[in-house]
Amino acid sequence: MSKILIRGAKVLGGEAQDVLIDGETIEKVGTGLSAEGATVVEADGQILLPGLVDLHTHLREPGREDSETVLTGTRAAASGGFTAVFAMANTFPVADTAGVVEQVYRLGKESGYCDVQPIGAVTVGLEGTKLAELGAMHDSAAGVTVFSDDGKCVDDAVIMRRALEYVKAFGGVVAQHAQEPRLTEGAQMNEGIVSAELGLGGWPAVAEESIIARDVLLAEHVGSRVHICHLSTAGSVEIVRWAKSRGIDVTAEVTPHHLLLTDEMVRSYNPVYKVNPPLRTERDVMALREALADGTIDIVATDHAPHPHEDKDCEWAAAAMGMVGLETALSVVQQTMVETGLLDWAGVADRMSVKPARIGQAKEHGRPVSAGEPANLTLVDPAYRGLVDPAGFASRSRNTPYEGRELPGRVTHTFLRGRATLVDGKLA
Numbered sequence: 001m002s003k004i005l006i007r008g009a010k011v012l013g014g015e016a017q018d019v020l021i022d023g024e025t026i027e028k029v030g031t032g033l034s035a036e037g038a039t040v041v042e043a044d045g046q047i048l049l050p051g052l053v054d055l056h057t058h059l060r061e062p063g064r065e066d067s068e069t070v071l072t073g074t075r076a077a078a079s080g081g082f083t084a085v086f087a088m089a090n091t092f093p094v095a096d097t098a099g100v101v102e103q104v105y106r107l108g109k110e111s112g113y114c115d116v117q118p119i120g121a122v123t124v125g126l127e128g129t130k131l132a133e134l135g136a137m138h139d140s141a142a143g144v145t146v147f148s149d150d151g152k153c154v155d156d157a158v159i160m161r162r163a164l165e166y167v168k169a170f171g172g173v174v175a176q177h178a179q180e181p182r183l184t185e186g187a188q189m190n191e192g193i194v195s196a197e198l199g200l201g202g203w204p205a206v207a208e209e210s211i212i213a214r215d216v217l218l219a220e221h222v223g224s225r226v227h228i229c230h231l232s233t234a235g236s237v238e239i240v241r242w243a244k245s246r247g248i249d250v251t252a253e254v255t256p257h258h259l260l261l262t263d264e265m266v267r268s269y270n271p272v273y274k275v276n277p278p279l280r281t282e283r284d285v286m287a288l289r290e291a292l293a294d295g296t297i298d299i300v301a302t303d304h305a306p307h308p309h310e311d312k313d314c315e316w317a318a319a320a321m322g323m324v325g326l327e328t329a330l331s332v333v334q335q336t337m338v339e340t341g342l343l344d345w346a347g348v349a350d351r352m353s354v355k356p357a358r359i360g361q362a363k364e365h366g367r368p369v370s371a372g373e374p375a376n377l378t379l380v381d382p383a384y385r386g387l388v389d390p391a392g393f394a395s396r397s398r399n400t401p402y403e404g405r406e407l408p409g410r411v412t413h414t415f416l417r418g419r420a421t422l423v424d425g426k427l428a
Helices: 070-079 098-111 134-139 157-168 193-198 205-222 234-245 256-260 263-268 282-294 329-338 345-360
Strands: 003-011 016-022 025-030 039-042 047-050 052-057 082-087 115-118 173-176 226-228 250-254 377-387 406-416 419-423
Touching: 003 377, 047 345, 052 070, 052 329, 052 345, 070 082, 070 098, 070 406, 070 419, 082 345, 082 377, 082 406, 098 115, 098 134, 134 157, 157 173, 157 205, 173 205, 193 263, 205 226, 205 234, 205 250, 234 250, 234 282, 250 282, 250 345, 256 282, 256 329, 282 329, 329 345, 329 377, 329 406
Parallel strands: 003 039, 003 047, 052 082, 082 115, 173 226, 226 250
Antiparallel strands: 003 016, 016 025, 047 377, 377 406, 406 419
């Protein structure tokens, strides 16, 4: 069994300590630990976090391997400090049966770069009319616990109620893509001043907020769990805050891009800024940051949405929606939350590892950095500053909104059960 000594890292941003890894687990945490027989990682000034967990990743396989594969997506995840990702169901074929989720699960095991937990579709073919094989997917080798039609909304209230009732039996959760489809027909960007000036179809905040309001009430009625994907408006924050104050079992996520970018970016007509839900206003961005800080929004999730070059390098109206995010997520959170004083590094660990692992029931992840725990760890250099260059991405796709932008922080090492998947910023 190999030994690794991480020397002088600030665990969760606190005092510098040594962490000794023996095999798949953390053997000791302390100061002045012996390096005998161990590979030493000098981590002076760096922050040691539990391995990051992404509850919302699109790996595209099977069916859209031109955008991403499980292998390239997990390599991107390791580069970004992630040790576990939850793969969304909108593949081809849709992950709506035990057979498809087991295929994704197996491909994740074979990649070796991070754990892959498939998310099962709520409805057959994401068509919103008939429940998928929820129980069979849960009972499969993949052990699915999170179900979502992400990319589409489960807009039928009866179907949503039945899904909530069904997953309650085995402690699962429905993750809702909150978008009332009739209110967003022809929508191209956030509805507001900028959309009016540009003449682009507007995507109103109420399209998201109305679905969230309905679903938290359904969850309360059923006594089940609901998770809100990529929450993006100030109004949505208030609805979730109200629901939590009422004791409703709701959790919510925010993406890095919704913490930083606004609809003003769309003035460039650059399709790299076209995303679902759309970039919102500065007021929304500030509300999302405050909500993540105070716990109204539980977690950060990337919504990593890779696309081939031709699907983004075209006119705005024809472009696909989505951005890659695994390799830049932690840097954006450092800039928007840590450097603004809204979160400390322990808070980052909570929002990007502990809570997403808990929501998704990834029991080996989001664990304390202490003796006897699985050695799923991320080491980040917070002093680093650099320009984002998508040519160096491990992802198969390059549709990042941060190209040429300076972002802080760099993941230097990622460890999956004691094995380095990223060393000095390079994939192992």
